[in-house]
Amino acid sequence: MDRLAALLTGLGRPEPDPVELAELLWLAARSGSAPDGAPADGPVGRAEPGAPGPDDPSPAAAAEPAGPLLPLHLPAADLADGTAAAGTVATPSVPMLARPLDLQRALRPLKRRVPDPHRTLLDEDATAHRLAEALRGSGPVHWLPVLRPGAERWLSLRLVLDCGPTMAIWRPLARELALLLRQTAAFRQVGSARLTADGTLTGAQPGPRVVTLVLSDGMGPQWRPGPAGDRWYRTLGALLRRGPVAVVQPLPERLWPLTALPAVPGVLGAPEAGVANSGYGFRPLDRPACPGPVLPVLEADPAWMANWATLVGTWGGTEVVGAALRIGPAPVGVEGTAAVGPAGQDAEELVRRFRAVASREAYTLAGLAALTTPALPVLRLLQRAAFARPRPQQLAELVVSGLLTERPGHQDRFDFRPGVRELLVHTLPRSVTHQAVGLLIRVGEQIAARAGLVPDELAAIAATDTEGAPLTAETRPFALVSPAALGIVGLREPAAAGTARIGPRGARAVLFAPNADAVEAEHLRELVTALGNPDQVGMRPERIWLGLDAVEDFRIALHRAAQETDSILLVYLSGIAPPEIGRVLAGPFGRRHGLVLMVDQVDGIPPELPHPKVVMIRRRSDRSLASLCNEVLRTGRFGGPPELDLRDFARELAERADPGVRLEVELPEPMLFTRNPAGQRYCYLGRAPGEDPAVDRFVADLGEEVWQLTDLAVATRQPGAVARCEVFVPLYEREYFRSARCGREWAVFARRTELPRGFVPVFGRPVDHLELPLSAQQLDYRDQQYGDDYARLGLFGLPQQQYELAVHRIAARIVEVAERHHVPPGHPVDLDTLPDAFR
Known part of the structure; x- marks a missing residue:
C-alpha cells in the first residue's frame, strides 16, 4: 500500500486517502488491465529518473521537446576534467522549503492579537453614542471621546542561525525560513541572531513574549563538551527560563542520534500558553523521565511545527507528541556523536551502509546525483524534478551520508568518493539513459520558469562545440535547455565561433x-x-x-x-x-x-x-x-x-x-x-568598526536585516565603497559631525547626487538641530515611521523591542531608496584632497 501511494504521489497527484486506495484496488481487480500511464516494470516505491515531477503530472510531458537542446554545466575547478564552453548563465535554483504555505498554516495557533498598552484607538460607535446621550439634555454638552486599547500581535520571534563549521550549506534554508516567518504575519516582529562556533550568541537578548527558534544541525563544537559548549549552554539555560525555545533541525529524525542533539520521542506538556521551557513537562516513550529544562527539537516540516505551535499557543495548556532532550548546565558527551565519517570503508561498504539507513527518497536522490555534478543548488533542482514532495531532510541525508566529500574552497560543491558514483549508477534502471535525458529536460524547464522571479544562485556554463574557449565546465551536465530558454535566463556572450577570451586556457x-x-x-x-x-x-x-x-x-x-x-x-x-x-x-x-x-x-x-x-x-x-x-x-x-x-x-x-x-x-x-x-550593491555607513560598541551592534543588526531583504551589503570604510554605493547612511550624532573623514565621505557621495536623493539618515543620539551642518539640516532625520520615541531618544536610546523594530524599518527604507533612485556610480578618489562637507 505504501508503494502504491508513493507511486501515485510521484505522478504529481495528491496523496490518496484509504478510501481512494480501496476504490482504486477494487477498480483495478475488475478492469483486468493496468491504469493508463502505469509503468510496466521498474521499482514502484521510488521516483524514477524519468518519472514526472510535481509540475508535470502527465508521463507524456517528460518527452523530449522538438528542436536542439543545450546542456548546462557547472564551472570546472580542475582543467583536466573540463570541457570547452561558450558563456555563463545566471541560473536560479529551487527553494528548499517545498510547502511554505503548509508551514505558515502550521503556525496559526501563534497568530493571536492582544491589547496594546502603549496605543489607544478612537471607538467611533461608542463616541457617537455618548455624544447622542449628552445632546438629550438641555444644559451645556460636556463629553469626551471613548478610547479603547489598540491591538498587537501576541509574540515576537527571534531566529538564531547556527554558524558552526557544517552549517554553511543550510544558509538557503535559513533565508527561506526567515522570509516565511516574516510573511506569516503571526509575530510582532521577526529578529535574527547568530550562534558562533565558539558558543557566543550575537544579537540582542529576547524580552518578554519572545519565542526563539534555533536553526542548527547539532554538529558544531558549541553543542559538545568544551569551552564553546559551556559558554553556549549557560546562555541556553537562561533562554529556557525566559521564554519558549526550540531547535529546528535540518537533518531527519533518524540521523539525530549521530549528532550532539539526540532528542528522543515523547509527550510534551505546557501548563499555559507562552510559558518558558523550564515549565514544560516531558515523558519519553522509551525511558523514564528525568528532571531538567526541556529543549524541543523539530524537523522543518509542517506536522512538527504544528505540534510545537499548539504547545506554545494553547490557552490553559495542552500536551502534544514531539521530540526533546533535557538540557543541563553543560553539554554531556553522547556516545555516537562523533563526526559522520566513513574512515576506513571502501565504496561498496559505504553504499551498502547508506542504503541500509537512508530513506527511499534520499537513496534515489543519490542515484540521480551520480548522473551529474553533486552541488547543492543542482541537488535541489534534481530533488524538485524527481519527487512530488521534496523535503530538506532528504537532501540532508545525502550530504551527511559519507558518500560525498566537500571540495576545498566550495562549501556547496561536492565530489563522490572513489568508486561510489559507479555503484550508484548501477542501481538505476536499465533505461537510465532515456530517463536521465527526461530528468535533465525537466530541470531545464524549472530553471526557465523561475528565471527573473527568484534570485540567481549559481553561474552555470552553456557548453558548445567552440574550440579554444578558455571557460571550462564539468563534463556531466545538470540540465538541458532550449535556445529560447537561454534567452530567458540570460546567456552572457552566447556562443560565437572564433570568440577569443582571456582566461586559464592558452593565455x-x-x-x-x-x-x-x-x-x-x-x-x-x-x-x-x-x-x-x-x-x-x-x-x-x-x-x-x-x-x-x-x-x-x-x-x-x-x-x-x-x-x-x-x-x-x-x-x-x-x-x-x-x-x-x-x-x-x-x-x-x-x-x-x-x-x-x-x-x-x-x-x-x-x-x-x-x-x-x-x-x-x-x-x-x-x-x-x-x-x-x-x-x-x-x-x-x-x-x-x-x-x-x-x-x-x-x-x-x-x-x-x-x-x-x-x-x-x-x-x-x-x-x-x-x-x-x-557586482554586489552597497549601502555605506560612514563609521569605522570598533569606535563605539553601540555603532558596532547597529552595523551588525542592520547588515543582517538588509541581507534578509535583498542583495545589498552594508559597507563600512571599504576601499572605494563610498564612491560606488547606492545608498548613503549618515549617523546623526555629535561624534559623526566632528569627524573630518565623515565630512569628506559625505562630500564624495554628494558629488554623485543631490539632496535628499540616495540619503537615508539615522538619528543615533540626540543632537541639537542648530549644531548640525547646513547640509545635514536639510534631511528629514527624525522620521516618525521608526517609532514614536525615535525622534526624542534617538536609535540608541530606544528600548530593545523598539530598537529592533526601528532597525528593521531602516533596512526596509534602505532597500526602497536603492530600488527607487539608482544613484550612478562614481570612481574612487583620495579623501585627503576633498573639503570637509561639515566645515
Whole structure:
C-alpha cells in the first residue's frame, strides 16, 4: 500500500486517502488491465529518473521537446576534467522549503492579537453614542471621546542561525525560513541572531513574549563538551527560563542520534500558553523521565511545527507528541556523536551502509546525483524534478551520508568518493539513459520558469562545440535547455565561433620592468598574483613571466610566449622598451592571436601592432600602471556583470588614470578578462568598526536585516565603497559631525547626487538641530515611521523591542531608496584632497 501511494504521489497527484486506495484496488481487480500511464516494470516505491515531477503530472510531458537542446554545466575547478564552453548563465535554483504555505498554516495557533498598552484607538460607535446621550439634555454638552486599547500581535520571534563549521550549506534554508516567518504575519516582529562556533550568541537578548527558534544541525563544537559548549549552554539555560525555545533541525529524525542533539520521542506538556521551557513537562516513550529544562527539537516540516505551535499557543495548556532532550548546565558527551565519517570503508561498504539507513527518497536522490555534478543548488533542482514532495531532510541525508566529500574552497560543491558514483549508477534502471535525458529536460524547464522571479544562485556554463574557449565546465551536465530558454535566463556572450577570451586556457603574460624601485616591484608582484588567481583573471601561474632586470631574459620569454600562446598575449612594459619588441609583436603572432599591451612611461613603441589589440600607454604619472590594474581587479566595475571583458576593464582603467593616458581598443569579439567584485550593491555607513560598541551592534543588526531583504551589503570604510554605493547612511550624532573623514565621505557621495536623493539618515543620539551642518539640516532625520520615541531618544536610546523594530524599518527604507533612485556610480578618489562637507 505504501508503494502504491508513493507511486501515485510521484505522478504529481495528491496523496490518496484509504478510501481512494480501496476504490482504486477494487477498480483495478475488475478492469483486468493496468491504469493508463502505469509503468510496466521498474521499482514502484521510488521516483524514477524519468518519472514526472510535481509540475508535470502527465508521463507524456517528460518527452523530449522538438528542436536542439543545450546542456548546462557547472564551472570546472580542475582543467583536466573540463570541457570547452561558450558563456555563463545566471541560473536560479529551487527553494528548499517545498510547502511554505503548509508551514505558515502550521503556525496559526501563534497568530493571536492582544491589547496594546502603549496605543489607544478612537471607538467611533461608542463616541457617537455618548455624544447622542449628552445632546438629550438641555444644559451645556460636556463629553469626551471613548478610547479603547489598540491591538498587537501576541509574540515576537527571534531566529538564531547556527554558524558552526557544517552549517554553511543550510544558509538557503535559513533565508527561506526567515522570509516565511516574516510573511506569516503571526509575530510582532521577526529578529535574527547568530550562534558562533565558539558558543557566543550575537544579537540582542529576547524580552518578554519572545519565542526563539534555533536553526542548527547539532554538529558544531558549541553543542559538545568544551569551552564553546559551556559558554553556549549557560546562555541556553537562561533562554529556557525566559521564554519558549526550540531547535529546528535540518537533518531527519533518524540521523539525530549521530549528532550532539539526540532528542528522543515523547509527550510534551505546557501548563499555559507562552510559558518558558523550564515549565514544560516531558515523558519519553522509551525511558523514564528525568528532571531538567526541556529543549524541543523539530524537523522543518509542517506536522512538527504544528505540534510545537499548539504547545506554545494553547490557552490553559495542552500536551502534544514531539521530540526533546533535557538540557543541563553543560553539554554531556553522547556516545555516537562523533563526526559522520566513513574512515576506513571502501565504496561498496559505504553504499551498502547508506542504503541500509537512508530513506527511499534520499537513496534515489543519490542515484540521480551520480548522473551529474553533486552541488547543492543542482541537488535541489534534481530533488524538485524527481519527487512530488521534496523535503530538506532528504537532501540532508545525502550530504551527511559519507558518500560525498566537500571540495576545498566550495562549501556547496561536492565530489563522490572513489568508486561510489559507479555503484550508484548501477542501481538505476536499465533505461537510465532515456530517463536521465527526461530528468535533465525537466530541470531545464524549472530553471526557465523561475528565471527573473527568484534570485540567481549559481553561474552555470552553456557548453558548445567552440574550440579554444578558455571557460571550462564539468563534463556531466545538470540540465538541458532550449535556445529560447537561454534567452530567458540570460546567456552572457552566447556562443560565437572564433570568440577569443582571456582566461586559464592558452593565455600568456610577460611583464618587464627593469630598474623598478621597491614600490613598483611590489605592485608588479601583486599584479602577477591577481593574474594567476582563479577568482580574478585565472591565468595559469606557470604561463606568467616577470622580469625586473635582464633584457635578454625578457626577449627569450617574449619569443616563447608568442610561439606558445593560442589565445591572448599580455605584455606589460615599464621604464624601457627593447628595440626588438616591435618586430616580435608584429610578427607571426600578430596574424593569429590578440594582443594586450600595457605600457607605463615608455618611449619608442612602434605604431604597427597586430589586430585585435588593446593598448594602454601612460607616459608620465605618479602611480604605476600596475598599481592601477591591481585597484581595478580588486574593486571591479560597480553595477557591472559578474565578469568583466577586456574592453570594460580597459575603459575602467583609463577612467581612473591620468588624462594623459592613451587607450586603443580594437576588439571584434568580447574577451572575458576578470571577475567583477563590485557586482554586489552597497549601502555605506560612514563609521569605522570598533569606535563605539553601540555603532558596532547597529552595523551588525542592520547588515543582517538588509541581507534578509535583498542583495545589498552594508559597507563600512571599504576601499572605494563610498564612491560606488547606492545608498548613503549618515549617523546623526555629535561624534559623526566632528569627524573630518565623515565630512569628506559625505562630500564624495554628494558629488554623485543631490539632496535628499540616495540619503537615508539615522538619528543615533540626540543632537541639537542648530549644531548640525547646513547640509545635514536639510534631511528629514527624525522620521516618525521608526517609532514614536525615535525622534526624542534617538536609535540608541530606544528600548530593545523598539530598537529592533526601528532597525528593521531602516533596512526596509534602505532597500526602497536603492530600488527607487539608482544613484550612478562614481570612481574612487583620495579623501585627503576633498573639503570637509561639515566645515
